[in-house]
Amino acid sequence: MNNETLKFVIVGHVDHGKSTLIGRLLYDTGSLPEEKIEEIKEICESLGKDIEFGYVMDHLEEERDQGITIDTAQTFFKTEKRDYVIIDAPGHVEFIKNMISGASQAEAAVLIVDAQEGVKEQTKRHAYILSMLGLSQVIVVINKMDIIKYDKNRFEIVKKDLLDFLSNINIQPSYVIPISAKNGDFIANKTASMEWYLGCTLLEALDTFETKESAVAKPTRFVVQDVYSLDKRIVVGSVVSGILRKGDRIKVLPSGEETNIKSIEEFLKDVTEAEAGKSTGIVTEDKLFIDRGNVIIKDNDMPVITTKIKANIFWMDKIPFNKGEVLNFRCATQEISCSIEKIFRVINSSTLEIIAEDGVEIKNREVANVLIKTDRPVIVENFNKIEELGRFVLGREDTVAGGIITELMP
Amino acid sequence: MIIVLAIDALEYNLVIEFNCNNLKQKFYGKTNITEFSEPRTMVLWSSFMSGRNMENEIISKGDKEMWNTQINLGDTFFKSFKNPKIIDLPGFNYYKEQHKMERIMLKKYFDTQNETEKKEIKIEYNNHAFEHHRKVKREFIEALNGPYDFVLGYFSIADVIGHLNFGNRTMMKMIYRDLDEIASGIKGNFIVLSDHGMEKVGIFGDHSNYGFWSTGFKDLDNPKITDFADIIKEIKEGRTWKKNMEQ
Numbered sequence: 001m002n003n004e005t006l007k008f009v010i011v012g013h014v015d016h017g018k019s020t021l022i023g024r025l026l027y028d029t030g031s032l033p034e035e036k037i038e039e040i041k042e043i044c045e046s047l048g049k050d051i052e053f054g055y056v057m058d059h060l061e062e063e064r065d066q067g068i069t070i071d072t073a074q075t076f077f078k079t080e081k082r083d084y085v086i087i088d089a090p091g092h093v094e095f096i097k098n099m100i101s102g103a104s105q106a107e108a109a110v111l112i113v114d115a116q117e118g119v120k121e122q123t124k125r126h127a128y129i130l131s132m133l134g135l136s137q138v139i140v141v142i143n144k145m146d147i148i149k150y151d152k153n154r155f156e157i158v159k160k161d162l163l164d165f166l167s168n169i170n171i172q173p174s175y176v177i178p179i180s181a182k183n184g185d186f187i188a189n190k191t192a193s194m195e196w197y198l199g200c201t202l203l204e205a206l207d208t209f210e211t212k213e214s215a216v217a218k219p220t221r222f223v224v225q226d227v228y229s230l231d232k233r234i235v236v237g238s239v240v241s242g243i244l245r246k247g248d249r250i251k252v253l254p255s256g257e258e259t260n261i262k263s264i265e266e267f268l269k270d271v272t273e274a275e276a277g278k279s280t281g282i283v284t285e286d287k288l289f290i291d292r293g294n295v296i297i298k299d300n301d302m303p304v305i306t307t308k309i310k311a312n313i314f315w316m317d318k319i320p321f322n323k324g325e326v327l328n329f330r331c332a333t334q335e336i337s338c339s340i341e342k343i344f345r346v347i348n349s350s351t352l353e354i355i356a357e358d359g360v361e362i363k364n365r366e367v368a369n370v371l372i373k374t375d376r377p378v379i380v381e382n383f384n385k386i387e388e389l390g391r392f393v394l395g396r397e398d399t400v401a402g403g404i405i406t407e408l409m410p
Numbered sequence: 411m412i413i414v415l416a417i418d419a420l421e422y423n424l425v426i427e428f429n430c431n432n433l434k435q436k437f438y439g440k441t442n443i444t445e446f447s448e449p450r451t452m453v454l455w456s457s458f459m460s461g462r463n464m465e466n467e468i469i470s471k472g473d474k475e476m477w478n479t480q481i482n483l484g485d486t487f488f489k490s491f492k493n494p495k496i497i498d499l500p501g502f503n504y505y506k507e508q509h510k511m512e513r514i515m516l517k518k519y520f521d522t523q524n525e526t527e528k529k530e531i532k533i534e535y536n537n538h539a540f541e542h543h544r545k546v547k548r549e550f551i552e553a554l555n556g557p558y559d560f561v562l563g564y565f566s567i568a569d570v571i572g573h574l575n576f577g578n579r580t581m582m583k584m585i586y587r588d589l590d591e592i593a594s595g596i597k598g599n600f601i602v603l604s605d606h607g608m609e610k611v612g613i614f615g616d617h618s619n620y621g622f623w624s625t626g627f628k629d630l631d632n633p634k635i636t637d638f639a640d641i642i643k644e645i646k647e648g649r650t651w652k653k654n655m656e657q
C-alpha cells in the first residue's frame with residue numbers, strides 16, 4: 001500500500017447527486033461506522049424506502065456541527081491503492097478562495113451530471129472553475145442512470161453535450177463514467193446493469209490519477225530572503241522545490257550569474273544538503289551580488305522571467321479595484337509594483353455568473369482573469385508546475401487579492 | 411377536492427433548513443397561537459376544526475380525559491362538505507390506542523433510569539410511530555383518489571419521533587423529506603398546517619409556540635389556527651381560488 005493521498009473535489013449541479021455519491025463512496029469503501037449506517041438503513045426502511053446515501057453526508061455534517069469530527073472540511077476513504085480525501089466545498093466562494101490561497105488544494109475533480117436532466121448552467125459554471133483553477137485530472141460521472149433505465153443512447157447524448165462544452169474551456173476529462181450513486185453502479189463495483197459499458201468504475205479511474213509530484217522531485221528553486229554578512233556571507237532563504245547540495249553549480253536569477261555552493265549552513269548542524277520545504281542558508285564560492293527576491297536555480301529547467309503575467313485572481317477587499325490603480329505584487333520573496341493591464345473576465349464567485357468581459361472593476365469576492373504588468377521583471381512559474389512561484393498576492397497596505405498564474409508570457 | 415396536510419409539530423425552521431419545497435409551497439409562514447397558554451396538540455386541533463378557541467373546555471376535562479375528546483361533525487367546519495374524509499385527527503377520530511401507547515412508552519422512557527432499558531424503549535417507540543406513519547400515509551394516498559370533496563390527513567410522525575429524537579438531525583431530516591414527498595404527491599391546491607413547531611432540548615424536542623402553514627394560492631400572513639375553518643369554507647365556496655386566479 002502506498003502512503004500517498006489524493007485530494008479531490010466533487011462539483012456539479014446541486015441536485016445532481018453529489019451527497020449521494022459521497023455517501024456511496026464512503027459506504028462502498030467501508031469508511032463509515034457500521035452502527036450509523038445501520039441506523040440510516042433502518043430509518044429508510046421504516047419509511048418504506050431503500051437506503052439513501054445522501055443522508056450519510058447529513059450524518060457527517062451533524063458530527064461536524066457537534067465537533068465530533070476534528071477536520072471540518074475533509075472526508076476520507078481509502079482504496080487498496082491509496083488514501084483519498086474529498087475536499088468539501090461548502091460554497092464556491094470558499095472553494096475558490098481555498099484553492100487560490102493554497103489552504104486546500106484539490107489535485108483532481110469529479111464533475112457530476114444528472115443523466116435525465118443533462119448539462120445545466122450550474123454544471124457549466126462548475127466546470128469553468130475547474131478550468132480556471134487549472135485542474136486537469138477530471139472525471140465526469142453521469143449519474144442517476146437507474147432513472148433513465150440505464151439507457152445507453154441517453155448517456156451518449158449527455159456525454160456528447162458535455163464534452164462539446166468542456167472542449168471549449170480546455171478540459172479533457174480522462175473518463176466519462178455512467179453511474180448510479182443510489183444503486184452503487186460503477187462507483188466501487190462493476191454491476192450487470194450496463195453491459196454496454198466496458199470502462200472502469202469511478203474508484204478505478206481515481207486510482208489512475210497522479211498525486212502532486214513531490215516538491216523534492218521538481219526543478220530546484222531557492223528563494224532568497226536575505227543576505228547576512230557575518231564571518232562569511234550567508235544567503236538565507238527557502239528551498240521551495242528540488243534539492244540543494246554542497247558543490248552544486250547554481251545560477252542566480254534574474255542576473256543569470258553562476259557559481260558553486262561552497263557550503264550549506266544550518267544553525268548548530270553540519271549538513272551538506274537542503275531539500276524542498278527547508279529554510280536554510282548557503283555560502284557561495286564567488287561573491288556575487290545576491291539580494292532578497294532573487295531566485296537561485298541549479299538545473300536547465302528555467303522559470304520564466306517576465307513583466308507580463310496572465311492570472312486568475314480572487315479579490316478579497318471591500319474596496320474594489322479600479323483599472324489604473326497601482327498595486328503591490330508579492331510572489332515568494334519578490335515584491336514589486338504592478339498594474340492590471342487587462343481584465344478579461346470577471347465572475348461572481350458565489351453564483352459563478354460572468355459579471356463583465358473586458359471589465360474595469362473587480363469587487364469583493366469576485367474572481368477575475370487578468371493580465372498583470374509588473375514594473376520590473378519577476379521570476380515566476382505556472383501554478384501547476386511550482387506552486388510557490390505560481391501563487392502571488394496583490395496588496396495595497398494590506399493584502400487585497402490572491403492569485404494563481406495560469407499562463408506564462410516571456 | 412380540498413386537501414389539508416395536517417402535520418403535528420412541523421417546525422417552520424426545519425422546513426426551510428431542509429429545503430422542503432413541497433411542504434413550503436408558494437406562500438408559507440408561521441401561525442399565531444399566542445392566544446393559547448401552551449401549545450397543546452389536543453387543544454390546537456380541536457380549535458382548528460371548530461373554528462374557535464377551545465382551550466378552557468379541553469383543559470377542564472383533565473389530563474387523562476382530554477385525550478378522549480371527540481368533537482361531533484356538526485360542531486366542525488367539516489360539516490359543510492358532502493363527503494369529507496378525515497384521517498386520524500386528534501379531537502375528532504384519531505386512533506386512540508395508537509396514541510395512548512405512544513404516551514405510555516414516552517412516560518416509561520423518562521421514568522426509567524436504566525440506560526439499556528431506555529434504549530430498548532426508544533427503539534420500540536420509534537418503530538411503533540413509523541409503523542403508524544406508513545399506515546396513515548397509505549390511507550391518505552388512497553383517499554386522494556377517493557370520492558371525497560375534502561381530505562384531511564393528520565401525520566403525527568414529526569411530533570412523536572421528535573419528542574425523543576429531535577436532536578438527531580439526520581433522523582429529522584429523513585422524516586421531513588418523507589413528509590415533503592407526501593406533499594409532492596398531492597395534485598392541485600392544498601394547505602399544509604401544523605399545530606405547533608418543535609424546538610431542540612438536548613437530544614429531545616419540545617413544542618414551540620408557533621405553527622406552520624403554507625398554500626400555493628394565497629398569502630395568509632400570520633393566521634390564527636382558528637382562522638382556518640373560515641379560510642377553508644371560503645375556498646369551498648370558490649371565493650379564494652377565484653380571487654387569486656384573477657390576480
